[in-house]
Every structure is written in structure tokens, then in C-alpha cells.
Amino acid sequence: MAQVRQVQDPQSEELIKAIQISLIVKIRPVLDKVVTDMYTAMRPRTMVVADLGCSSGPNTLTFVSSVIRAIGDYCRRSDCDQPPDLQFFLNDTPSNDFNSLFRAIDQFKKMVVVGKPNARKTARKTPSHYVVGLAGSFYRRLFPRRTLPIELKVSSKTHMNRENIYITKTTPPSVVRMYQEQFDFSHFLKLRSEELVLGGRMLLTFHGRKNNDVFYGDLNHLYGLLGEAIQSLVMEGLVDKERLDSFNLPIYGPSVDEVHKIIKQSELFNINQIQLFESNWDPDDDSDGNHVPNAIQSGMNVAKCLRAVMEPLFVSHFGECILDKIFQMYARNVSKHLEKEKTNYSVIVVSLKGNNRSLRVTSSTKLENTSKP
Amino acid sequence: MAQVRQVQDPQSEELIKAIQISLIVKIRPVLDKVVTDMYTAMRPRTMVVADLGCSSGPNTLTFVSSVIRAIGDYCRRSDCDQPPDLQFFLNDTPSNDFNSLFRAIDQFKKMVVVGKPNARKTARKTPSHYVVGLAGSFYRRLFPRRTLPIELKVSSKTHMNRENIYITKTTPPSVVRMYQEQFDFSHFLKLRSEELVLGGRMLLTFHGRKNNDVFYGDLNHLYGLLGEAIQSLVMEGLVDKERLDSFNLPIYGPSVDEVHKIIKQSELFNINQIQLFESNWDPDDDSDGNHVPNAIQSGMNVAKCLRAVMEPLFVSHFGECILDKIFQMYARNVSKHLEKEKTNYSVIVVSLKGNNRSLRVTSSTKLENTSKP
Numbered sequence: 001m002a003q004v005r006q007v008q009d010p011q012s013e014e015l016i017k018a019i020q021i022s023l024i025v026k027i028r029p030v031l032d033k034v035v036t037d038m039y040t041a042m043r044p045r046t047m048v049v050a051d052l053g054c055s056s057g058p059n060t061l062t063f064v065s066s067v068i069r070a071i072g073d074y075c076r077r078s079d080c081d082q083p084p085d086l087q088f089f090l091n092d093t094p095s096n097d098f099n100s101l102f103r104a105i106d107q108f109k110k111m112v113v114v115g116k117p118n119a120r121k122t123a124r125k126t127p128s129h130y131v132v133g134l135a136g137s138f139y140r141r142l143f144p145r146r147t148l149p150i151e152l153k154v155s156s157k158t159h160m161n162r163e164n165i166y167i168t169k170t171t172p173p174s175v176v177r178m179y180q181e182q183f184d185f186s187h188f189l190k191l192r193s194e195e196l197v198l199g200g201r202m203l204l205t206f207h208g209r210k211n212n213d214v215f216y217g218d219l220n221h222l223y224g225l226l227g228e229a230i231q232s233l234v235m236e237g238l239v240d241k242e243r244l245d246s247f248n249l250p251i252y253g254p255s256v257d258e259v260h261k262i263i264k265q266s267e268l269f270n271i272n273q274i275q276l277f278e279s280n281w282d283p284d285d286d287s288d289g290n291h292v293p294n295a296i297q298s299g300m301n302v303a304k305c306l307r308a309v310m311e312p313l314f315v316s317h318f319g320e321c322i323l324d325k326i327f328q329m330y331a332r333n334v335s336k337h338l339e340k341e342k343t344n345y346s347v348i349v350v351s352l353k354g355n356n357r358s359l360r361v362t363s364s365t366k367l368e369n370t371s372k373p
Numbered sequence: 374m375a376q377v378r379q380v381q382d383p384q385s386e387e388l389i390k391a392i393q394i395s396l397i398v399k400i401r402p403v404l405d406k407v408v409t410d411m412y413t414a415m416r417p418r419t420m421v422v423a424d425l426g427c428s429s430g431p432n433t434l435t436f437v438s439s440v441i442r443a444i445g446d447y448c449r450r451s452d453c454d455q456p457p458d459l460q461f462f463l464n465d466t467p468s469n470d471f472n473s474l475f476r477a478i479d480q481f482k483k484m485v486v487v488g489k490p491n492a493r494k495t496a497r498k499t500p501s502h503y504v505v506g507l508a509g510s511f512y513r514r515l516f517p518r519r520t521l522p523i524e525l526k527v528s529s530k531t532h533m534n535r536e537n538i539y540i541t542k543t544t545p546p547s548v549v550r551m552y553q554e555q556f557d558f559s560h561f562l563k564l565r566s567e568e569l570v571l572g573g574r575m576l577l578t579f580h581g582r583k584n585n586d587v588f589y590g591d592l593n594h595l596y597g598l599l600g601e602a603i604q605s606l607v608m609e610g611l612v613d614k615e616r617l618d619s620f621n622l623p624i625y626g627p628s629v630d631e632v633h634k635i636i637k638q639s640e641l642f643n644i645n646q647i648q649l650f651e652s653n654w655d656p657d658d659d660s661d662g663n664h665v666p667n668a669i670q671s672g673m674n675v676a677k678c679l680r681a682v683m684e685p686l687f688v689s690h691f692g693e694c695i696l697d698k699i700f701q702m703y704a705r706n707v708s709k710h711l712e713k714e715k716t717n718y719s720v721i722v723v724s725l726k727g728n729n730r731s732l733r734v735t736s737s738t739k740l741e742n743t744s745k746p
Binding site for chain 2: 103
């Protein structure tokens, strides 16, 4: 799974911020419901909340502040005596910039209380919050439980996905299966169910697809155009063909049905809500219709965002020198595509509750959120 | 309290490593006893362990590995079925380099199991461990509890400590009181007692003094010589007199009696053990007698260590340009002193157990360790 890492270009940072804000605004009602439902059901003294894949960008703490606000608002509305303490675990891989994240927390703590018209009254009902950083992959155990961790299955087979970097109509079935296995959502659910307390909730957000056909999903377009950009550089002799053939993007966009089926099969969680949100590829384009007002600018914006997210991955496989060329070509491909057809990202939001029949042993109430798949 | 921050000079790093290792070796039996006593008394499924003031140097994870080893060894000896899960909270101020700390953890995890002759059997009894980073001052609340946090008392009075940077025989009583108030150990104990579970343990290590006289402790020598170095630069017109007069090192070395008295008065903890360890100022000098074999080299080593620890503080008050001169002069002062008299650091180690009469509400077993005061 690719992650946003220390974006250097301010414009890219602004664009990614815009994507995140639009996502947060859409998800907020679902998040508010999960948080207040769990609080009213369990009334814990301390609520432990984990944000898996938190990143370290400008909006990382928006999730934290949304939970604080949801609980604080609920306590003000229901006139409860004392809000619960909130303990946040912000998780990402060890390559994430936790130093800047920690420096942001102090600043953030002041913002939560100060600057509101009725700050003193607000502060009284604002939950105390304690934020910690947790470095590690969420495909491994992150929190203690009673039995030993299960190891990740790692496949050593090399899957050649000729001339493509994601699933296209020419992708062989063995490669499609590899993508689906790599998504490994059932393993993720198993790990989390071992960590979650009885009645714990989980809110998941990830890129998915509207269409059930694995060859024609929303990400197939987006990454298909990126694959074509690299193909044309192969034709020009600038990229080695084997480099392209042996590269598979470590990303998979499942359909709502696929997600639904895996959760049901796992028997570990009950689905409270599952929903698909859509947003324009270009976060700067807030038009609603089927027409893209400025396809050239939108192409450049999409390329900037994707480059910011993918850069470390692309540098390690294709080398740094060719990056400018790849993403310039990609911007042109996206522009041409958007002139013909406006296309969206699809984001799946799932609200889950632990299935009481399964064994859970941790000692605190936990709510988990995975964003930025 | 000054802390080691991203030491640039490899020689200084080596010297600091030597100090830490010598301290760890001395403390290990006390730590082993605290850890196994608590485990046998409570048999928790998950033990939460906090390292307050963890820093990010080469030995930060030695504390973590000591606890893992102590529990693992105990479980092997007593043939218990399943060791507890260990959850570590590594705390330091937000300026600490948590990124390098997190990168070290992955490497460390492999080292815990691999490389031992009977690795498979060892692995079976090695506790699963989960390490998180917690940025913040330990003079504030770091963990959730039931009631609102108490705010730190902050004194706005300026205390002029003429021509000194620490307590010397000419320091006015008001400044001595300021040092003692700033140490604020009772406030620290109150915060921790609110976070610790019933029966939780705390192991504290800090620089102190053998002598009961506040004007003639071990740190008075060490920092007195540093004050004299700056005084001579004032005489040369290189440092402004007011800069020196208005500077007080934010460090205080209490006596064993003082520590004992504050703990008793707090009524929050029972003392299991209190002990004073001594080690040579120069970590490279492992001689036992009263003679320093190479006083010039030792002076330079002591200055290097202290500079590595104090640099950020000195830069912000005296400016970067004068630093080389201050510490060259200091190295000379230390050498001259060591030629006449070999002097030691005194480190106080206190093992505490929560007093059952006080209210504690957190949900897990906690063991706290403050090192590098």
C-alpha cells in the first residue's frame, strides 16, 4: 500500500490536503455515529482509538480532532458530567515522519481548546486526550492480546504483468489473483479482531470500485494511464521493458460486494454500514457535471497528487532520473482521458462492530480507523 | 532537564554510550527484581511499561530489552506456560528524534530472538512486545486517568544567580529554593500515581548527591567548573555579564535523604529500595583508585559528554559562536580539578510501589522508568 511521505512540493501538498478534506467531510457523519454509538453503549472511562495508516501530512490530526469533537459535542448535548479520556494510537510504517507529527500535536492541543467563543465552557467538556505514535505495518499485530501473533503469508512467486502496472483487460488471471491475495483483507480483519475489545468498533476507508468487474474498476483507469505513460517510454528506449513487466502496483481497489463477502465469511465483525463515496480525480475541480472545465490543468493536478504518493515506490523500481518524464507523460494521458470522460475516485467506507461470538481479550475500548489505503 | 539530542560527534556518542552502559549494568539487578516481583504478584496478561525520558541514543532500547529479558528468563526458569504481552511506551519531549528510534525498533525486534544458540526455544518464551512513542514532558500527564489533569506551577520570577550557573557557596537562598521547587519531585510523583494501576511499580534513576549539604554536592563541582569557564570569558569580554547572571541550569541533584523525605511526605508510594551508585566523571576512565591516569584526556572527555547533553540549551542562551570557547575552557578546568581530586557522578536509584491507600484507576499494570534526568 503506497503512502504519502514528506511531500516536498507545496502545490502537491495543497492538492492532497484538498482530497483529504473532501473525504473527511463526507465521512464525518459516519464517524460521529460510530464514536457516539460506542460511547453510549459502553460508557468507558478511557476510550482507546487507533488511526491505522495515519501518515504525517497536514490533515493527520483531523481524524483525532473529529473524534474529540464528536465526544465533546455529545457530552455537551447530553449534559454528561465528565467526558471520557481519549487515548489515540497513530500508526504508520517506520518510514513515516513521526517527528513532525509529534511537533504538530503540541500545537494542536492548544487549538482544540483556545479560539472558540465560549472557550472556558468548551474546555470543561472537551475530553482529555493522549496521543502516541505506533510504527509498524497494519498487516502485523500492533497491539497486545492473549496468544502469539500469526505471521503474514508472503508469496515469493514472481508475477509478470506484461506492459502493465495494475490490472487491465490483458492481465492474466494469475496476476489478478495475486492482487486479490495481496489485499488480504481477511487477514487484516483477523489481526484487528484479536486486538479489539468486546463491542469494539472499526471504521475503514479505502479506495475501491463501483463496478463489480475487476477489469473495469475506477483504479484500472487511473493506473492504466500511468502504465501507458511508462509503455511509451519503453517504446522510446528510455525504460527497460523488463522493468515495466516486473512491476505491479501494491494497491488493490475491491468492490463493495467483495468487501461485504470477505467480512461475512470472516464471521468476526457485523457490518453496521457500508457506503461508497465518489470524488473527482482532480481535487481542485469541484464541478458536479460530466464536463471537466480545464482538462489540461486537471491532468497536471492528478499527476502531481499521484507522484507525491507514489514517488518512493517509483524511485526504487525505475530510478529517480526517469520520474519527471513518466509523470509529464502521465499528466498528458490524464488530460486526454478527461477531455473525453470525467472519472471519479470511489472510496468505500465500512463501519464494523466486533462479533460477540468471537474471542476478544484486550482491556480497553478500541476504535480503529484505516485511511489512505 | 537537559537531554541528549541527536549527538553529531561519534566520539561524544561513544562516551555517552559508555556512561549509559555502566549505569545499566549497575541498575540491572534492581530492574530485574522490580519486573519479576511485579509479574509474580499480579500475573497480568499484558504488562504496560513506560520509559520516561527515553532519548533516542544508541542505548535507548537497552531498557526495553532488559525488561523483555527479565520476564523471558523468569518464564523459562519457572516454566510458566505463556509469558505476558509487553506494551512499552517510550516517552521524551517532542524534540526527541523518534524517527530514528522507530527505525531502530524493527532491527531490535529481530535481535531479541535471532542470534542466540537455542533461538527456537528462546523465542517460545520471549514475551511478545509492542513499542509505541509518546512525546511530551513528564511534568505533565502522559496517560489517561479518571479526573482532569493538574496544571504545572510555572514561576515567572527571575532569579539572578550572580556569576554562577548552578548552586555554589555564593548562591543566594532564594535561588537555592528555586532549584528545589523546580525539581518538583512531589508533583512528578502525584502525576504518576494518578496514572499507575493498583500495585504498579516505578523505578527512578537520576543524578543526585552523596552529601546532604546542598552547596557541596557532586553536581556543584561539575557545573561549578562550567560556570567558572563562562566567568573567565566574561572577564575577557567575550560573554555579556548579564547573560551569565540570568542563566540557571535547569537541573537539580537531590540527596538520598531529600528524595526519601519527599516520597514519604507524598504518601503515594512505598519505597522498596533506594540506593546511590557512583561512577567516574570520565566514562573512559575505568580505574578504581583516587588517581586519574590521564587528567588532560579525561577533562576533554567530560567536556565532550556535557557539551553533547547541554548544547541546545547553551546555544539558545549564549549563542552558537561562543560554544567552542566555553567547552575548551571547561575541559581545561576539569583537567586541573581531576589532577587534584578524582570526582564521581552520583546516581540515585529508587524502586517504588504504589501505596494502596491512594486512588488509582487505570486499567493495566504499569511500570515506569525515568532515566537521564
